[in-house]
Amino acid sequence: MPAEPLPQFLSSVKLKYVKLGYQYVMNNMLTFLLIPVMVAIVLEALKLDPDELVALWRSLGFNALHTLCTVFLIIIIATAYFMSRPRPVYLVDYACFKPARNCRVPFATFLEHARLMPFFDEKSVRFQVRILERSGLGEETCLPPANHYIPPNSSMEAARAEAELVIFSAIDELIAKTGIKPKDVDILVVNCSLFSPTPSLSAMIVNKYKLRSNILSFNLSGMGCSAGLISVDLARDLLQAHPNSYALVVSTEIITPNYYAGNERAMLLPNCLFRMGAAAVLLSNRRRERGRAKYRLLHVVRTHKGADDRAYRCVYEEEDGDGNSGISLSKDLMAIAGEALRTNITTVGPLVLPATEQLRFLVSLVARRLGARGWKPYIPDFKKAFEHFCIHAGGRAVIDELQRSLGLSAANVEASRMALHRFGNTSSSSLWYELGYIEAKGRMRRGDRVWMIGFGSGFKCNSAVWRCLRTVNTPVDGPWSECIHRYPVHIPEVVKLL
Amino acid sequence: MVPSLSDEAMGVELEKSAVYGHKFSTVVPAEATGDAVTRELTNMDLIMKLHYLRAVYYFKQSEVVDGLAITDLKEPMFPWLNVYYPVTGRIRTEAGSRPLIKCNDCGLRIIEAKCSRTLEEWLSVEDSSRWRPLVPEKVLGPELHFSPLVYIQFTRFKCGGMAIGYSWAHLLGDAVSATNCINLWGKFLKGNPSLETLRLSNHQKKAESPAKHVKAPQKPVPVKQVKLAGECWQAPDTCKMATCSFKIAETDLKKMQGEKQNHVPPFAMISALIWKCLAKNGNDRESKSATICRNSTSLKSSDMLTNNLKASTITLDSSAANIDLLELATLILKHELDELESIDELIDRNSGKPDFVLYGANLTFIDMEGIDLYGLELKGQTPVQVDYNIDGIGDEGAVLVLQGRGRTDLTGSIQERTVMVTLPEDQINQLRGVLSSEFGIA
Numbered sequence: 001m002p003a004e005p006l007p008q009f010l011s012s013v014k015l016k017y018v019k020l021g022y023q024y025v026m027n028n029m030l031t032f033l034l035i036p037v038m039v040a041i042v043l044e045a046l047k048l049d050p051d052e053l054v055a056l057w058r059s060l061g062f063n064a065l066h067t068l069c070t071v072f073l074i075i076i077i078a079t080a081y082f083m084s085r086p087r088p089v090y091l092v093d094y095a096c097f098k099p100a101r102n103c104r105v106p107f108a109t110f111l112e113h114a115r116l117m118p119f120f121d122e123k124s125v126r127f128q129v130r131i132l133e134r135s136g137l138g139e140e141t142c143l144p145p146a147n148h149y150i151p152p153n154s155s156m157e158a159a160r161a162e163a164e165l166v167i168f169s170a171i172d173e174l175i176a177k178t179g180i181k182p183k184d185v186d187i188l189v190v191n192c193s194l195f196s197p198t199p200s201l202s203a204m205i206v207n208k209y210k211l212r213s214n215i216l217s218f219n220l221s222g223m224g225c226s227a228g229l230i231s232v233d234l235a236r237d238l239l240q241a242h243p244n245s246y247a248l249v250v251s252t253e254i255i256t257p258n259y260y261a262g263n264e265r266a267m268l269l270p271n272c273l274f275r276m277g278a279a280a281v282l283l284s285n286r287r288r289e290r291g292r293a294k295y296r297l298l299h300v301v302r303t304h305k306g307a308d309d310r311a312y313r314c315v316y317e318e319e320d321g322d323g324n325s326g327i328s329l330s331k332d333l334m335a336i337a338g339e340a341l342r343t344n345i346t347t348v349g350p351l352v353l354p355a356t357e358q359l360r361f362l363v364s365l366v367a368r369r370l371g372a373r374g375w376k377p378y379i380p381d382f383k384k385a386f387e388h389f390c391i392h393a394g395g396r397a398v399i400d401e402l403q404r405s406l407g408l409s410a411a412n413v414e415a416s417r418m419a420l421h422r423f424g425n426t427s428s429s430s431l432w433y434e435l436g437y438i439e440a441k442g443r444m445r446r447g448d449r450v451w452m453i454g455f456g457s458g459f460k461c462n463s464a465v466w467r468c469l470r471t472v473n474t475p476v477d478g479p480w481s482e483c484i485h486r487y488p489v490h491i492p493e494v495v496k497l498l
Numbered sequence: 499m500v501p502s503l504s505d506e507a508m509g510v511e512l513e514k515s516a517v518y519g520h521k522f523s524t525v526v527p528a529e530a531t532g533d534a535v536t537r538e539l540t541n542m543d544l545i546m547k548l549h550y551l552r553a554v555y556y557f558k559q560s561e562v563v564d565g566l567a568i569t570d571l572k573e574p575m576f577p578w579l580n581v582y583y584p585v586t587g588r589i590r591t592e593a594g595s596r597p598l599i600k601c602n603d604c605g606l607r608i609i610e611a612k613c614s615r616t617l618e619e620w621l622s623v624e625d626s627s628r629w630r631p632l633v634p635e636k637v638l639g640p641e642l643h644f645s646p647l648v649y650i651q652f653t654r655f656k657c658g659g660m661a662i663g664y665s666w667a668h669l670l671g672d673a674v675s676a677t678n679c680i681n682l683w684g685k686f687l688k689g690n691p692s693l694e695t696l697r698l699s700n701h702q703k704k705a706e707s708p709a710k711h712v713k714a715p716q717k718p719v720p721v722k723q724v725k726l727a728g729e730c731w732q733a734p735d736t737c738k739m740a741t742c743s744f745k746i747a748e749t750d751l752k753k754m755q756g757e758k759q760n761h762v763p764p765f766a767m768i769s770a771l772i773w774k775c776l777a778k779n780g781n782d783r784e785s786k787s788a789t790i791c792r793n794s795t796s797l798k799s800s801d802m803l804t805n806n807l808k809a810s811t812i813t814l815d816s817s818a819a820n821i822d823l824l825e826l827a828t829l830i831l832k833h834e835l836d837e838l839e840s841i842d843e844l845i846d847r848n849s850g851k852p853d854f855v856l857y858g859a860n861l862t863f864i865d866m867e868g869i870d871l872y873g874l875e876l877k878g879q880t881p882v883q884v885d886y887n888i889d890g891i892g893d894e895g896a897v898l899v900l901q902g903r904g905r906t907d908l909t910g911s912i913q914e915r916t917v918m919v920t921l922p923e924d925q926i927n928q929l930r931g932v933l934s935s936e937f938g939i940a
């Protein structure tokens with residue numbers, strides 16, 4: 001019997017190296033084809049005498065004019081080519097709101113408040129207990145001060161106070177990190193789905209930081225949890241049209257005005273999962289920022305499934321029977337998320353996957369189309385395309401579903417799980433908290449590629465691909481700086497609360 | 499002139515409606531305490547569980563007080579509760595097992611309210627129940643799992659002054675612990691205090707003690723067993739209790755002693771005084787025995803949260819009315835107080851039952867002189883007045899002797915004592931009558 005396992009091991013090792021070699025060759029096919037050709041030409045040229053080379057040149061019958069025109073032509077074509085290429089978009093740096101200690105809400109407090117609220121009945125309280133036990137959140141998540149009241153104070157004044165607290169704190173930190181002067185910001189994009197006052201949050205930022213009067217400001221509201229990547233996409237397009245600019249992108253979600261005060265189960269989930277958070281990101285297309293920028297934006301792919309009625313209604317803000325408004329999440333949310341993801345990766349795949357994976361996918365697709373039995377749909381291995389994954393921390397179920405459908409390991413989704421545990425579901429800014437986790441752990445190296453996936457109402461699935469331009473050294477100053485040494489933590493399936 | 503009862507009652511009612519606009523919120527410790535941290539309740543804690551300390555600190559209007567918004571008041575509470583995390587826990591009682599505190603960071607309840615009177619008007623009412631609307635009257639229960647142990651109420655007066663009401667469940671600790679706790683909050687409000695001297699004892703389950711060697715016969719513990727009415731941890735009130743308070747200056751007490759060399763301290767004098775007056779009432783409730791209670795300030799336990807009381811009962815041969823004032827005072831002074839170790843035999847180790855009251859089991863005199871009541875500072879400003887009381891006192895009544903606020907007068911500095919008396923209603927008026935007629939007080 002001891003002889004049996006050994007051959008298996010040997011054979012698997014050999015196979016592994018064969019596979020690696022094959023992948024390397026296929027991914028760099030063009031290089032492998034060109035090298036022999038170029039070597040052949042150079043060898044040929046070396047065989048000839050210098051005189052013969054000159055004679056060859058003369059025989060082609062070029063004179064000065066021809067040469068000059070040819071050179072000009074080449075220059076013009078090259079210029080046109082370089083001008084028409086998209087400008088690179090660099091992420092200079094980003095900063096996340098660090099929740100203040102006076103906003104913390106432990107589980108016990110949340111549940112006691114739920115019990116004391118006059119509008120919740122027994123069943124609703126028990127439901128919220130069950131949700132919280134299985135949510136994957138930790139004891140340090142934060143709610144705005146207005147939500148610490150019984151009942152919560154959802155006035156507009158309190159909502160504005162929360163917005164000012166989270167947004168200004170994130171932007172102040174970003175200014176400290178990058179040294180940018182407010183007057184240098186050319187483009188401002190703010191996204192906050194559920195709170196949309198007049199004047200807008202972008203106007204609030206312009207007012208506070210005294211931004212220029214010719215600033216291009218945009219305020220995206222109502223676009224759900226994936227709006228962070230939509231803002232980045234908008235900023236990128238604007239940076240194509242405006243050379244030498246800085247774009248400030250602010251992603252947040254304001255919790256104060258959105259506490260659901262009724263008893264519909266489908267609408268109680270956001271109360272339990274959403275927490276305070278904000279992120280401010282500085283993008284630029286200036287060449288000189290390349291030296292200090294952290295990341296470069298490679299691709300943004302947006303997928304909108306709103307044409308399908310089921311997808312459109314799966315995250316829906318409405319009033320319940322008693323007139324309380326809240327966001328209703330339908331039961332097939334996970335299935336719809338899976339479909340949206342599949343559509344998204346159909347577009348992302350060819351942009352990022354190495355040639356081997358694409359070939360395998362193509363072969364599998366063709367085979368299935370031709371009717372060959374036994375060919376299961378091949379899910380490309382995205383671990384070969386990316387070193388890091390930032391999956392929107394919408395809830396434990398979302399992360400589990402994505403881990404399963406993409407075939408990711410626990411280490412790949414660790415950033416998402418830990419961000420959910422420490423900060424809760426901070427909606428559109430959660431991707432930036434996750435990126436902060438990876439950096440704080442010292443795992444971000446130069447050349448690493450990051451895939452950010454966001455989901456949101458609509459139903460939308462948006463992806464962004466970044467490449468790291470410089471290794472990020474620890475310790476990193478950010479929302480994780482005080483607690484990173486405690487992570488990763490083991491998050492039990494069910495936390496017994498009562 | 500003794501105000502009539504109906505006027506007094508009306509005064510209280512008016513005051514209740516003068517406080518309005520209550521808003522409830524919670525503060526928690528800044529950092530997570532951790533999973534499954536519990537605090538065992540000692541036998542002493544369980545004896546005190548039906549008592550609640552209620553304090554109200556009055557602050558005059560000033561720039562400092564005006565500048566303190568509710569967020570400024572709440573902000574230092576978070577690091578403060580990191581230190582005192584058990585006060586944010588909740589009681590856990592499994593059927594048939596001993597109650598304990600689960601330190602789950604559930605929090606303190608904070609109440610904000612407004613008052614339509616000015617601070618002057620409020621303090622001018624010498625009515626002893628004036629503090630009632632300013633501090634929550636809550637007890638533990640009926641849902642013990644969701645009952646906060648400590649409440650703090652901030653009431654803003656029309657003039658800008660503020661009252662801080664502080665309700666503390668006695669099972670957490672005695673009045674010394676409670677006052678040190680809130681005083682630390684005042685220090686956090688001012689800046690970052692040094693925390694080296696603070697220590698929380700690890701209240702672990704007491705190991706099975708081996709059979710004790712026979713000691714000298716223990717004195718009986720001055721507690722009375724009661725039966726709880728319903729789910730709340732509240733002593734059943736069989737007769738209506740009322741409170742009254744008055745101030746006595748040290749100089750007046752010295753005058754009563756005459757020219758004697760041995761100077762009897764104020765607490766003994768005041769206790770003897772009131773005992774005599776009550777005995778003089780001549781009703782059938784002859785109090786021949788009384789309990790003296792003192793908070794232990796011994797240095798051996800620098801524990802932050804502890805019920806460290808010494809108490810024992812004095813039994814007189816004849817009625818207190820027949821004994822000379824000074825003699826009675828000396829008796830009280832010399833009476834040795836007991837460490838109450840024998841309570842371990844009273845309480846069942848496993849269930850924590852039965853339920854007892856300590857204050858009010860007999861007529862109880864509680865010495866609270868050593869407590870730093872005026873040590874709560876709001877950025878350097880001290881309170882102009884502190885009202886203090888204990889809820890859940892038994893039928894025999896209790897007398898609290900507290901440090902008064904030192905004043906300076908033309909004659910020099912005046913030290914006084916504030917005395918708060920809780921007794922059955924009918925006895926209160928008679929007591930007042932006797933005090934004013936015979937001794938010229940109140």
